[in-house]
Amino acid sequence: MTAHKIVLDYVGCRLNEAEIEQMARRFVCHGDVIVRDAAEADVIVLNTCAVTGEAARKSRRMIARARHANPNASIVVTGCYAELAPEKLAHLPGVVQVIGNRQKDDLVDLVVGEGALLDAREILRPGSLGRTRAFVKVQDGCDNRCAFCVTTLLRGKGHSRPPGEIIEEIRLLLEAGYQEIVLTGVHLGSYGHELGRPQGLRELVEVLLARTDVPRLRLSSLEPWDLDGGFFDLWADRRLCPHIHLPLQSGCDATLRRMARRTTQASFAALVDAARKRIPDLTITGDVIIGFPGETQAEFTESLAFVEAMGFARLHVFTYSSRPGTAAARMSDHIPLAVKKERLIRMMALSDHLWHACRQQHVGRIYDVLWESAHGDAPEGWVWSGLTDNYLRVFTAAPTMLNNTITSARLTGLAKGGLQAVIC
Numbered sequence: 001m002t003a004h005k006i007v008l009d010y011v012g013c014r015l016n017e018a019e020i021e022q023m024a025r026r027f028v029c030h031g032d033v034i035v036r037d038a039a040e041a042d043v044i045v046l047n048t049c050a051v052t053g054e055a056a057r058k059s060r061r062m063i064a065r066a067r068h069a070n071p072n073a074s075i076v077v078t079g080c081y082a083e084l085a086p087e088k089l090a091h092l093p094g095v096v097q098v099i100g101n102r103q104k105d106d107l108v109d110l111v112v113g114e115g116a117l118l119d120a121r122e123i124l125r126p127g128s129l130g131r132t133r134a135f136v137k138v139q140d141g142c143d144n145r146c147a148f149c150v151t152t153l154l155r156g157k158g159h160s161r162p163p164g165e166i167i168e169e170i171r172l173l174l175e176a177g178y179q180e181i182v183l184t185g186v187h188l189g190s191y192g193h194e195l196g197r198p199q200g201l202r203e204l205v206e207v208l209l210a211r212t213d214v215p216r217l218r219l220s221s222l223e224p225w226d227l228d229g230g231f232f233d234l235w236a237d238r239r240l241c242p243h244i245h246l247p248l249q250s251g252c253d254a255t256l257r258r259m260a261r262r263t264t265q266a267s268f269a270a271l272v273d274a275a276r277k278r279i280p281d282l283t284i285t286g287d288v289i290i291g292f293p294g295e296t297q298a299e300f301t302e303s304l305a306f307v308e309a310m311g312f313a314r315l316h317v318f319t320y321s322s323r324p325g326t327a328a329a330r331m332s333d334h335i336p337l338a339v340k341k342e343r344l345i346r347m348m349a350l351s352d353h354l355w356h357a358c359r360q361q362h363v364g365r366i367y368d369v370l371w372e373s374a375h376g377d378a379p380e381g382w383v384w385s386g387l388t389d390n391y392l393r394v395f396t397a398a399p400t401m402l403n404n405t406i407t408s409a410r411l412t413g414l415a416k417g418g419l420q421a422v423i424c
């Protein structure tokens, strides 16, 4: 069996990241070698995104970069852009295979052919793909039809992985030395719904905390309507990271209705209030779209005010991008680019203000930090970067190797992109 040298890369969401990690583990189990330098590769696998026009452009640039780095490598393209425009991508120089989302789970076999599997414990060690935290895909697809969303069209109906399979994968990751597991999916909160389990995600988290000794378990993006106040009881277990990411998308009820979002200012505010009351040291991050069709100046101003009132720690701000096949693309009253740019600047300024206030609020506190990477030198040694359990990026200088270790650290002040810390 020939061992191939494989490079894997992605554009887009945490799920694309989790899938790349899963593919890497399967290639290794197949006897192939994961390399970081495209110039060395036989095969380059690229997981693409099409959520916005810009994401599609980034995906094409990623393909062109791979081709430029190694004209002899076989480029395999998968992901949402491969699902949206297979013909277009198949004609790009160097591309030998285009594999859509529905075949993605079989990608390794489709690329290198079925072969004897090596010991699954030969799982990639923390850091081998340049990452210390392991993203585990537990769900795919979505049954909602938010008006702006092309993902739901490209990923198909919601479907969940069996809990036993997830537990086994997490056990192997913990054996391999991972300290933090991040559960991810297209619509994570709908885990188990298609199996008639409305509390499916809650049950899964309970089982994972009961049946594994995972030091840190984190949940990626959660749609607000999937959660009720009782969901936050899960955080009685301090291994569940006190950070939730809630895609609000707009802080204005009229805009939310046109977006076909199943949330309102009132229900979202009540949820945030319940979470803050139940989860100590909680940070909440979120997604907001500006410039959705029909968004008046008054609606935008209302959205700004609501976002500020919710006290997010930080925001991902997206400019509305018309996507083929979505309901919003067929709507009238699209917002001129100049107006979108002006609103983007104002919402980003608010996000920066909230992030500053959030960091200020945590100065002096002591948190557990998972140290991830070292960069640059300091008189005391390396400058280490890590993540607190409540999702604050922190930096410290230390002469010792800290990567993939969890230590307590006192946050001592603001730093570029995060906070300064000293290890306790």
Ligand code: SF4
Residues within 6 Å of the ligand: 142, 143, 144, 145, 146, 149, 150, 151, 152, 186, 187, 223
């Ligand atoms: S919940 Fe809405 S935004 Fe999220 S994947 Fe489904 S359709 Fe898209």
